[in-house]
Amino acid sequence: MDKDTTYFFVGIKGSGMSALALILHDRGLNVMGSDIDKYTFTQRGLEKAGIEIFPFNPDNIKPGMTVIAGNAFPDSQPEIKKAIDEKIPMQRYHEFLGDLISGSTSIGVAGAHGKTSTTGLLSHVLKGIAPTDYLIGDGTGKGTPDARFFVYEADEYRRHFLKTYPDYAIMTNIDFDHPDYYTGIEDVSDAFQTYANQVKKAIFAWGDDENLRKLTAKAPIYYYGTNDNDDIQAINIKRTTSGSQFEVLYKGTNLGEFKIPLYGEHNILNSLAVIAVSYFEEMDLDEIRNQLLTFKGVKRRFSQIKINDMTIIDDYAHHPSEIKATLDAARQEYPNKEIIVVFQPHTFSRTIAYLDDFAKTLVNADKVYITKIYGSPREKSGKISSQDLVDKIKKDGGLIEREDMSPLLDYHDAVVIFMGAGDIQSYEHAYQDLLTHLSKKIN
Known part of the structure; x- marks a missing residue:
C-alpha cells in the first residue's frame, strides 16, 4: 500500500467500512471518508482515531486518492461516479478486503x-x-x-x-x-x-x-x-x-x-x-x-446497562434464530426476572418472509412490544404492518411508539431487551430518558 495515497471511504460509517478504515489508519495510511450527518454507533471509533468525515459531495474526490466504495451505494452515487469518470482508482469494500x-x-x-x-x-x-x-x-x-x-x-x-x-x-x-x-x-x-x-x-x-x-x-x-x-x-x-x-x-x-x-x-x-x-x-x-x-462482548450484542431497578439489554437480533439465541442467554443470566422484549422488525421483505417464525420465537418472552417496521432504502413498503405481527404473537404488550415509551414504566426489577438492526436504539434511548427523569423526580 502507498503511504503517499489518501484512501477515501464513501460510506465510511458502515460497520465494515469503519472497521476497514481503522485498520488502514493503524497501518499509518492517510484515511478520510464521507457519510450522512446522522450519528451512528460506528462513528465514535473514527472520531477517536482522528479520521475526518465529510458530508457526501463529489468535490471530496481528488486525483491522487484511492476510493473505497461502500457496497450500499450504486455506481451512480456522485462521489463514486466522479471517481469512475475521472479514472481515479476505486475498489468496492469487499474487493479491497480480499486484497488486504x-x-x-x-x-x-x-x-x-x-x-x-x-x-x-x-x-x-x-x-x-x-x-x-x-x-x-x-x-x-x-x-x-x-x-x-x-x-x-x-x-x-x-x-x-x-x-x-x-x-x-x-x-x-x-x-x-x-x-x-x-x-x-x-x-x-x-x-x-x-x-x-x-x-x-x-x-x-x-x-x-x-x-x-x-x-x-x-x-x-x-x-x-x-x-x-x-x-x-x-x-x-x-x-x-x-x-x-x-x-x-x-x-x-x-x-x-x-x-x-x-x-x-x-x-x-x-x-x-x-x-x-x-x-x-x-x-x-x-x-x-x-x-x-476476559472477553466482554462486542457492540450491540447483548450489551447491558442498569437504570434504577431495570436491566436494559441492547441486541442486534433481527432474525428468528438470533432472537431465540438472545432470549436463551437472557433466561440463563436472569432466570428469576421478567423478560420484556421491544422488537423492531427489519425490512418489509424479511417481516413477510418470517412473520410466523417471529411470532413463534417472540412468544417465549414474558411481554412483547413491537415498533414500526424499519424499511430499507432498497425496498418499497409492502403489504404488511407491525400490527400483523402483534396479531400473530397474541401476547401481552402490543404496538409501541418512540414518542410514548411510558407502557414500559409499568415494569420493575425486570429485564427489557431492545432488539433490531434499524434505529431501535432511538426507542431504547427514549426509554432510558424516561427512567432517568422518573428517578430524578422521585429523588
Missing part, C-alpha cells in the same frame, strides 16, 4: 447468524496471544505491525465474501436471510459452497446444521458442537448466572475445561470454533483459557 488479508494467516467468519460475536471472540483470543489484525461487523477494526493473523467477518450478502480466499473459515450456520437478494435456502447454500471451495487450510463448521453437513471442499472440514459425531465436542456443560463452563474433546482427546463469562448455548458453540482455530495454530491451551475469561 493476504500476507497474514487469515480467518474468515461466515454465517447467517453469530458471525459478529464469533469474530469478536476470535479476535480477542488471538490478539492476546499474537499480533492480530481484525475487522468486526460492529465497526471495530485494528491494524497491528507485522500481524500474524487477520481475522475478518465474511459477509454473505450479495455473495460479497466470495472476493476473499482465507486460510481458515469458521461457518456458524447456513440460513435463509436477505430475502431481497437470495431466492431461497438452496441459493444461500450455493454461496457457502463456493466460499468453502476457496478456503486453503481448514473449515470449522457447526455440526447441527444440515446444510453445513452437505458441504464439500478441498480443505478438511471439522464439525464442532455438542454431539458425539462432532470432531470438536463440548461435554459436561454447566450454565449458571455467572457464565458457562465445559470440557472440550477433539476427536476423543480431552483438551480440558474452559470457562466463558457469556450466556446462551450459542456462545458455547462460538467458543468451540475459536478454540479449534487456536488449537490448530498450536496456541497454548492455558493462554486460550485465560483470553476466553
Whole structure:
C-alpha cells in the first residue's frame, strides 16, 4: 500500500467500512471518508482515531486518492461516479478486503447468524496471544505491525465474501436471510459452497446444521458442537448466572475445561470454533483459557446497562434464530426476572418472509412490544404492518411508539431487551430518558 495515497471511504460509517478504515489508519495510511450527518454507533471509533468525515459531495474526490466504495451505494452515487469518470482508482469494500488479508494467516467468519460475536471472540483470543489484525461487523477494526493473523467477518450478502480466499473459515450456520437478494435456502447454500471451495487450510463448521453437513471442499472440514459425531465436542456443560463452563474433546482427546463469562448455548458453540482455530495454530491451551475469561462482548450484542431497578439489554437480533439465541442467554443470566422484549422488525421483505417464525420465537418472552417496521432504502413498503405481527404473537404488550415509551414504566426489577438492526436504539434511548427523569423526580 502507498503511504503517499489518501484512501477515501464513501460510506465510511458502515460497520465494515469503519472497521476497514481503522485498520488502514493503524497501518499509518492517510484515511478520510464521507457519510450522512446522522450519528451512528460506528462513528465514535473514527472520531477517536482522528479520521475526518465529510458530508457526501463529489468535490471530496481528488486525483491522487484511492476510493473505497461502500457496497450500499450504486455506481451512480456522485462521489463514486466522479471517481469512475475521472479514472481515479476505486475498489468496492469487499474487493479491497480480499486484497488486504493476504500476507497474514487469515480467518474468515461466515454465517447467517453469530458471525459478529464469533469474530469478536476470535479476535480477542488471538490478539492476546499474537499480533492480530481484525475487522468486526460492529465497526471495530485494528491494524497491528507485522500481524500474524487477520481475522475478518465474511459477509454473505450479495455473495460479497466470495472476493476473499482465507486460510481458515469458521461457518456458524447456513440460513435463509436477505430475502431481497437470495431466492431461497438452496441459493444461500450455493454461496457457502463456493466460499468453502476457496478456503486453503481448514473449515470449522457447526455440526447441527444440515446444510453445513452437505458441504464439500478441498480443505478438511471439522464439525464442532455438542454431539458425539462432532470432531470438536463440548461435554459436561454447566450454565449458571455467572457464565458457562465445559470440557472440550477433539476427536476423543480431552483438551480440558474452559470457562466463558457469556450466556446462551450459542456462545458455547462460538467458543468451540475459536478454540479449534487456536488449537490448530498450536496456541497454548492455558493462554486460550485465560483470553476466553476476559472477553466482554462486542457492540450491540447483548450489551447491558442498569437504570434504577431495570436491566436494559441492547441486541442486534433481527432474525428468528438470533432472537431465540438472545432470549436463551437472557433466561440463563436472569432466570428469576421478567423478560420484556421491544422488537423492531427489519425490512418489509424479511417481516413477510418470517412473520410466523417471529411470532413463534417472540412468544417465549414474558411481554412483547413491537415498533414500526424499519424499511430499507432498497425496498418499497409492502403489504404488511407491525400490527400483523402483534396479531400473530397474541401476547401481552402490543404496538409501541418512540414518542410514548411510558407502557414500559409499568415494569420493575425486570429485564427489557431492545432488539433490531434499524434505529431501535432511538426507542431504547427514549426509554432510558424516561427512567432517568422518573428517578430524578422521585429523588
